[in-house]
Amino acid sequence: MTEFVATIGNLRQQPWSLWWVQFRRFARIEIRRNLFTRRAWWIYFLAFVPALIILVHLLVDAHRGNADVSEDTQVLAGIVQLYYVRLGIFFGCLGIFSRLIRGEMIERSLHYYLLSPVRRELILLSKFFAGAVSSVVLFGGAVLLDFVLMYVGYGAAGRDYMMHGQGFGQIEAYLLITVLACLGYGSIFLLLSLIFRNPMPGALLLWGWEAINPVMPSLLQKLSVASYLRHLMPVSVPAEGIFALLTVETEPVSAWVAVLGLLVLIALVLVYTCYRMRRLEIRYMTD
Amino acid sequence: MNAATDTIRFENVSKFYGEVLGVNRITLRLEPGVTTLVGPNGSGKTTLMNLMTGLVQPSRGEVSVLGLKPSNATEFFCNVGYCAQFDSFPRGLTGFQFVLDSLMLFGMSDEDAHGLAVEALERVQLDAAAAHRKIAGYSKGMRQKVRLAQAVAHHPRVLVLDEPLNGLDPMARAESLALFQELGRQGMHVVISSHILDEVDRVSDRVVLITGGYLIAQGNIHEVRQEVRDKPMQLLVRCDSPELLASKMFAVNHCVEARLHADGRGVFVRTGDVDQFYRILNEIAVEGLVKIEAVAPFDDNANAIYQYLIGSEGGTV
Numbered sequence: 001m002t003e004f005v006a007t008i009g010n011l012r013q014q015p016w017s018l019w020w021v022q023f024r025r026f027a028r029i030e031i032r033r034n035l036f037t038r039r040a041w042w043i044y045f046l047a048f049v050p051a052l053i054i055l056v057h058l059l060v061d062a063h064r065g066n067a068d069v070s071e072d073t074q075v076l077a078g079i080v081q082l083y084y085v086r087l088g089i090f091f092g093c094l095g096i097f098s099r100l101i102r103g104e105m106i107e108r109s110l111h112y113y114l115l116s117p118v119r120r121e122l123i124l125l126s127k128f129f130a131g132a133v134s135s136v137v138l139f140g141g142a143v144l145l146d147f148v149l150m151y152v153g154y155g156a157a158g159r160d161y162m163m164h165g166q167g168f169g170q171i172e173a174y175l176l177i178t179v180l181a182c183l184g185y186g187s188i189f190l191l192l193s194l195i196f197r198n199p200m201p202g203a204l205l206l207w208g209w210e211a212i213n214p215v216m217p218s219l220l221q222k223l224s225v226a227s228y229l230r231h232l233m234p235v236s237v238p239a240e241g242i243f244a245l246l247t248v249e250t251e252p253v254s255a256w257v258a259v260l261g262l263l264v265l266i267a268l269v270l271v272y273t274c275y276r277m278r279r280l281e282i283r284y285m286t287d
Numbered sequence: 288m289n290a291a292t293d294t295i296r297f298e299n300v301s302k303f304y305g306e307v308l309g310v311n312r313i314t315l316r317l318e319p320g321v322t323t324l325v326g327p328n329g330s331g332k333t334t335l336m337n338l339m340t341g342l343v344q345p346s347r348g349e350v351s352v353l354g355l356k357p358s359n360a361t362e363f364f365c366n367v368g369y370c371a372q373f374d375s376f377p378r379g380l381t382g383f384q385f386v387l388d389s390l391m392l393f394g395m396s397d398e399d400a401h402g403l404a405v406e407a408l409e410r411v412q413l414d415a416a417a418a419h420r421k422i423a424g425y426s427k428g429m430r431q432k433v434r435l436a437q438a439v440a441h442h443p444r445v446l447v448l449d450e451p452l453n454g455l456d457p458m459a460r461a462e463s464l465a466l467f468q469e470l471g472r473q474g475m476h477v478v479i480s481s482h483i484l485d486e487v488d489r490v491s492d493r494v495v496l497i498t499g500g501y502l503i504a505q506g507n508i509h510e511v512r513q514e515v516r517d518k519p520m521q522l523l524v525r526c527d528s529p530e531l532l533a534s535k536m537f538a539v540n541h542c543v544e545a546r547l548h549a550d551g552r553g554v555f556v557r558t559g560d561v562d563q564f565y566r567i568l569n570e571i572a573v574e575g576l577v578k579i580e581a582v583a584p585f586d587d588n589a590n591a592i593y594q595y596l597i598g599s600e601g602g603t604v
Contacts, residue, residue, distance in 0.1 A: 015394075017394075018361065018394040021391075022392055022394070029377075104377075108373045108375035109375050109377045109378075111342055111373060112377065112389070112437075114341070114342060115340060115364060115367075115371075117360055117361045117362075117365050117393055118360055118364075119360050119361065279344070281342065281343040281344060282342040282343065283304065283343070284373060
């Protein structure tokens with residue numbers, strides 16, 4: 001009991017207000033870099049290319065009498081599961097999160113951060129937060145836009161489906177999936193960028209791992225981001241042909257278990273990443 | 288203030304990069320003042336500085352700066368400023384923003400940070416118009432100045448400077464050296480590595496000589512010179528009869544060379560026993576045959592000491 005009280009007392013003595021100022025400052029700088037620089041254009045492209053295609057369909061192939069909401073619902077589910085989770089968010093997060101630390105090493109500017117009066121864990125977590133905000137804004141915004149464009153062509157029926165029908169629950173689930181995918185892949189790519197000079201081979205291995213994960217024993221299935229996200233999908237996508245490689249079939253678990261499981265996985269990865277950050281050395285010559 | 292909280296300490300520190308030796312078994316204690324690290328490329332100067340500031344961690348041994356460890360970043364970097372040799376900056380910033388952004392991380396108000404940034408840039412003589420231009424358009428000398436400004440802006444007690452004179456023109460070098468000397472006099476620790484030995488030599492309170500990762504000598508330049516017993520010391524004696532003095536010096540055993548100065552008003556003497564030399568010089572002065580005007584060590588500088596100890600040209604260090 002006395003140890004617990006001492007720990008609480010020790011925590012209270014920490015300079016939380018200073019840490020908060022430093023956290024906000026780092027996060028603001030990093031969000032600006034992630035969203036408002038020319039280097040981010042290809043991530044915008046990854047995020048918004050489905051919206052562009054849906055928009056073209058909406059303009060050229062306007063919904064007529066034979067249009068079917070349930071068919072478009074399947075298409076949207078396919079876009080989220082097959083494109084966003086497995087490709088768009090995956091590679092978008094690779095671009096955003098692997099740059100946070102490794103990019104600074106390549107530009108030889110990381111030492112300025114490490115020589116500032118900021119705990120290294122705080123530097124890492126504020127950068128992770130900035131990456132998460134950037135990726136969620138981009139991909140969450142894109143999924144929301146896809147959703148609206150998909151149903152707006154149906155007029156009043158479409159609006160009713162989005163606002164009062166099943167559509168509302170679906171978009172909630174898709175946004176939750178997007179947030180978790182960004183956090184999950186983001187944490188892993190941040191770690192990979194700290195371990196490897198070039199995180200790309202590791203990322204491709206992860207991509208392969210995510211593809212073969214469904215055939216792994218159930219214990220190993222827990223080490224996959226996509227397998228958790230699959231349980232949160234509001235609409236299932238039939239896995240046929242080549243698309244079977246991009247879908248994940250896992251043992252059924254409840255949504256809460258999936259969310260908690262993924263959050264635990266993210267927390268573990270971040271704790272280890274913080275440990276690596278503490279031991280990080282600046283040796284630009286070899287980086 | 289006790290010794291541990293007022294010194295920079297290396298306790299049997301070794302650093303290996305894989306199988307490559309960075310520094311080996313360095314035990315060192317640096318007091319306040321200006322300390323110059325002298326050694327050839329790859330000798331371990333930057334490794335020592337990086338160990339001091341936590342950019343690399345020792346494979347063995349312990350480093351502490353004013354009793355602080357870099358792992359306690361908040362307190363440590365309030366007391367330490369490091370101007371590293373990496374000539375790179377975060378993208379898209381002006382010199383002023385760069386210094387201001389660094390200061391804001393100390394949790395100070397906008398107003399205070401602004402004031403300190405202006406003061407630091409004035410200190411390194413970077414004019415206000417240039418400070419508000421993008422760093423990407425700076426000359427090498429200006430980039431060096433802005434890095435120095437960032438390192439000194441928060442008024443650290445320890446200033447570590449890796450090749451701080453690189454890229455500076457002679458005027459800027461002189462101004463920077465005057466600044467280092469002033470900071471040293473104020474009781475700060477100023478640790479400099481530089482290959483322009485003749486210049487840093489003049490402002491240094493002590494030198495640390497390293498080569499191949501090993502510490503060779505340390506201390507006040509004159510003390511280190513005295514330690515080099517096996518090398519004759521060279522002195523310049525200014526007098527009214529240099530030829531007579533030279534002939535008298537040749538007569539004693541410890542004098543290995545006596546050579547007239549080009550201006551004909553002095554003699555270079557190389558002696559293996561400085562104490563004996565001074566004793567005999569006093570006797571000559573008392574005799575009254577030669578009027579001694581001045582005596583000064585001629586190779587009592589880091590460059591010469593470095594050549595004696597390491598056997599290479601100090602100027603290329």
